[in-house]
Amino acid sequence: MTKLHFHSDVQEAIENKQPVVALESTVITHGLPYPQNVETAVSMETAVKSGGATPATIAILSGEIHIGLTREQIEYLGKQPQENVHKCSRRNIPIAIGKKEHGATTVAGTMILAHQAGISIFATGGIGGVHRGHPFDVSADLQELSRTPVAVICSGAKSILDLPATREVLETNGVPILGYQTDMLPSFFSRSSGLSIDIRIEDAKEAANIIQSHQALSLQNGLLITVPVPEAEACDPVMIEQAIQKATKEAEAAGVHGPESTPWLLSRIVDLTNGQSMRANRALLQNNGFVAGQIAQSLTKLT
Numbered sequence: 275m276t277k278l279h280f281h282s283d284v285q286e287a288i289e290n291k292q293p294v295v296a297l298e299s300t301v302i303t304h305g306l307p308y309p310q311n312v313e314t315a316v317s318m319e320t321a322v323k324s325g326g327a328t329p330a331t332i333a334i335l336s337g338e339i340h341i342g343l344t345r346e347q348i349e350y351l352g353k354q355p356q357e358n359v360h361k362c363s364r365r366n367i368p369i370a371i372g373k374k375e376h377g378a379t380t381v382a383g384t385m386i387l388a389h390q391a392g393i394s395i396f397a398t399g400g401i402g403g404v405h406r407g408h409p410f411d412v413s414a415d416l417q418e419l420s421r422t423p424v425a426v427i428c429s430g431a432k433s434i435l436d437l438p439a440t441r442e443v444l445e446t447n448g449v450p451i452l453g454y455q456t457d458m459l460p461s462f463f464s465r466s467s468g469l470s471i472d473i474r475i476e477d478a479k480e481a482a483n484i485i486q487s488h489q490a491l492s493l494q495n496g497l498l499i500t501v502p503v504p505e506a507e508a509c510d511p512v513m514i515e516q517a518i519q520k521a522t523k524e525a526e527a528a529g530v531h532g533p534e535s536t537p538w539l540l541s542r543i544v545d546l547t548n549g550q551s552m553r554a555n556r557a558l559l560q561n562n563g564f565v566a567g568q569i570a571q572s573l574t575k576l577t
Contacts, residue, residue: 325567
């Protein structure tokens with residue numbers, strides 16, 4: 275098995291059976307420009323700590339897997355040109371390791387490495403899904419959720435995607451969708467997509483009870499715990515949908531498809547919303563980190 279390099283704080287927390295929350299690293303390398311990318315990554319780690327857990331940002335540096343990064347490593351990744359860092363899902367992880375190059379983990383990649391490290395809680399912004407107008411372009415995140423037992427705390431799938439189709443794939447793959455203090459599946463930038471969830475939960479303890487039951491059954495799929503963006507920073511659903519439709523048409527006209535489409539669309543939507551979508555994005559990331567820390571703490575108490 276490939277060696278995992280643990281940050282000392284993460285190693286200590288795991289050895290002492292203390293709560294740990296995994297965090298992805300594509301937000302550093304492919305999500306936001308410098309220095310907002312570093313600021314966002316650090317603020318999300320701080321939010322996890324505020325929730326009562328140790329953050330473990332996961333990345334590959336020069337072919338070596340790191341479970342937890344130092345501030346200097348986050349800063350280093352944040353300054354790297356995108357072309358110098360592999361965007362690592364399941365298929366890209368061995369490439370980055372084999373070539374001894376840098377890799378930033380997606381939702382799927384983080385789930386895999388978190389599971390190998392013994393971390394069962396992972397906080398992110400939004401998962402990937404089925405792309406609008408391209409039903410065969412399906413994010414590897416959905417497949418990973420069907421086969422890797424990690425609880426993912428997020429604000430639903432990114433709303434640039436086909437949310438009804440994404441919801442259907444999750445259901446088909448047996449992925450439970452929990453709504454954290456909500457009756458509807460969140461829509462990333464806005465608080466509701468109008469789509470159903472499997473069950474509403476009210477607090478971290480209730481989430482932890484379900485995760486523990488899932489683990490006791492040795493089920494090999496993930497769970498999705500969806501948390502709406504904080505109301506103060508939520509985007510108006512009509513406004514954000516208009517921006518998404520405009521950006522999607524522009525992407526089609528420019529021939530932007532596949533892995534490049536998500537960062538291109540998110541960047542364009544920031545422009546179309548005068549930065550409101552970025553404020554919502556950063557707010558939900560921090561909130562999800564805090565909620566994940568609380569859930570991890572409650573789960574540790576149970577186990």
